[in-house]
Amino acid sequence: MIEAKSASDASPAKAPSKTDRIVDRAKHHLLQNYKQQPVVLVKGSGPWVWDAEGTKYLDLIAGIATCALGHCHPAVVEAAKKQLDALWHVSNVFYTEPQIQLAERLTAAFGGTDARAFFCNSGAEANEALIKLARRWQHEIAGNKERFEIITFEGGFHGRTLATVTATAQPKYHAGFEPLPKGFVYAPMGDLEAVKRLVGPQTAAILIEPIQGEGGVRPAPAGFLASLRALCDQHGLLLLIDEVQTGIGRTGTPFAYQHDGIKPDAISLAKSLGNGLPIGAMVCSDAVGKALPSGTHGSTFGGNPVAAAAAVATWDLATTPQMLASNVEKGALLHRLGNELKARKPGRVVECRGRGLLFGIEVDTGAADVVARCRQNGLLVNLAGEKTVRFAPAYVTTSHELAEGLTLFERSL
Ligand SMILES: Cc1ncc(COP(=O)(O)O)c(C=O)c1O
Numbered sequence: 567m568i569e570a571k572s573a574s575d576a577s578p579a580k581a582p583s584k585t586d587r588i589v590d591r592a593k594h595h596l597l598q599n600y601k602q603q604p605v606v607l608v609k610g611s612g613p614w615v616w617d618a619e620g621t622k623y624l625d626l627i628a629g630i631a632t633c634a635l636g637h638c639h640p641a642v643v644e645a646a647k648k649q650l651d652a653l654w655h656v657s658n659v660f661y662t663e664p665q666i667q668l669a670e671r672l673t674a675a676f677g678g679t680d681a682r683a684f685f686c687n688s689g690a691e692a693n694e695a696l697i698k699l700a701r702r703w704q705h706e707i708a709g710n711k712e713r714f715e716i717i718t719f720e721g722g723f724h725g726r727t728l729a730t731v732t733a734t735a736q737p738k739y740h741a742g743f744e745p746l747p748k749g750f751v752y753a754p755m756g757d758l759e760a761v762k763r764l765v766g767p768q769t770a771a772i773l774i775e776p777i778q779g780e781g782g783v784r785p786a787p788a789g790f791l792a793s794l795r796a797l798c799d800q801h802g803l804l805l806l807i808d809e810v811q812t813g814i815g816r817t818g819t820p821f822a823y824q825h826d827g828i829k830p831d832a833i834s835l836a837k838s839l840g841n842g843l844p845i846g847a848m849v850c851s852d853a854v855g856k857a858l859p860s861g862t863h864g865s866t867f868g869g870n871p872v873a874a875a876a877a878v879a880t881w882d883l884a885t886t887p888q889m890l891a892s893n894v895e896k897g898a899l900l901h902r903l904g905n906e907l908k909a910r911k912p913g914r915v916v917e918c919r920g921r922g923l924l925f926g927i928e929v930d931t932g933a934a935d936v937v938a939r940c941r942q943n944g945l946l947v948n949l950a951g952e953k954t955v956r957f958a959p960a961y962v963t964t965s966h967e968l969a970e971g972l973t974l975f976e977r978s979l
Contacts, residue, residue, distance in 0.1 A: 603938070624946065708802060715769050
């Protein structure tokens with residue numbers, strides 16, 4: 567604990583603030599696995615949050631691409647509160663309607679009546695479901711007992727469980743956790759020939775993010791997903807798309823793969839799905855979903871009625887044609903402002919990347935310091951990869967607020 571200075575001290579230290587006291591307690595009691603910013607947030611509304619000292623921030627990271635409709639959106643709050651008063655949790659031993667309503671929406675967007683949804687609680691769990699689905703589909707449905715390996719991409723990110731961290735082709739996340747589970751091989755992002763070389767009798771599936779989020783906001787090259795689809799069809803592999811960061815309308819389509827005109831076999835969702843309440847999903851075609859019959863996979867909390875009710879309310883507002891179009895327009899604004907900044911600061915700003923409301927500005931050096939200075943200037947953003955500052959704003963953020971964010975970013979460079 568912080569010691570108060572005695573009244574007799576010659577130069578009494580400033581009394582610790584509320585934030586100091588809470589951070590001090592956190593440092594004593596929380597596992598020190600995060601690099602947390604020294605801010606305690608207590609309240610949020612739309613794209614704005616307030617800290618324990620009453621300071622207001624423009625939040626353009628929105629819980630890392632999660633609060634799609636902004637903080638405490640009234641429709642989502644109402645849906646969750648109504649469900650809280652009715653029923654919280656009964657497990658998947660029983661049916662609850664919000665989960666079915668959500669499944670209806672997700673499967674319709676994924677592909678008409680021929681689709682299935684499985685609910686879990688996070689992005690990593692949704693990807694675990696993809697991995698288990700792919701192995702079991704090959705083993706039990708396609709009759710390929712030898713196929714278990716999944717090809718993933720350097721710079722990608724799929725979660726922190728042992729399987730998903732192994733799917734994450736970034737050595738920094740692996741260090742110290744060896745031996746890693748078998749069954750993952752890595753290709754450079756966008757390198758079709760390298761992927762072809764990795765395909766063998768043991769290959770079960772290809773797993774890819776349409777835009778690598780944690781890896782620095784790096785979109786897959788145009789046409790790459792279509793080439794992977796063709797390769798999967800040629801070799802009897804499943805194409806799995808990780809939409810955890812890109813899904814629920816963020817890029818201007820309900821799912822980001824839809825820009826590429828392809829149909830994956832299965833996708834994972836989380837983050838924006840519940841607008842901040844924890845919920846994840848795996849959505850797949852019916853034919854592939856038959857690989858996970860009763861007893862093969864499950865979750866106690868998955869599709870919890872409160873999170874599912876919040877997710878239904880979120881989906882209904884986040885994926886309207888107007889909202890999707892607005893996300894595209896606001897993404898174009900971010901690109902225009904980012905590129906104007908690049909022209910004013912040649913060399914300092916290296917590149918602007920992304921799609922819709924997932925946007926990254928790569929700087930030449932000191933990206934973590936830029937993020938810290940943004941915070942001191944009243945703007946919340948975060949680091950993606952080593953050199954990229956990520957913006958993943960709520961869809962309700964106005965163009966004026968986005969422009970204000972870019973001004974604060976420029977001041978912080
Ligand atoms: C693309 C992608 N997949 C999976 C995950 C893991 O999600 P979670 O942290 O909810 O387990 C993340 C998290 O950042 C992600 O960006």
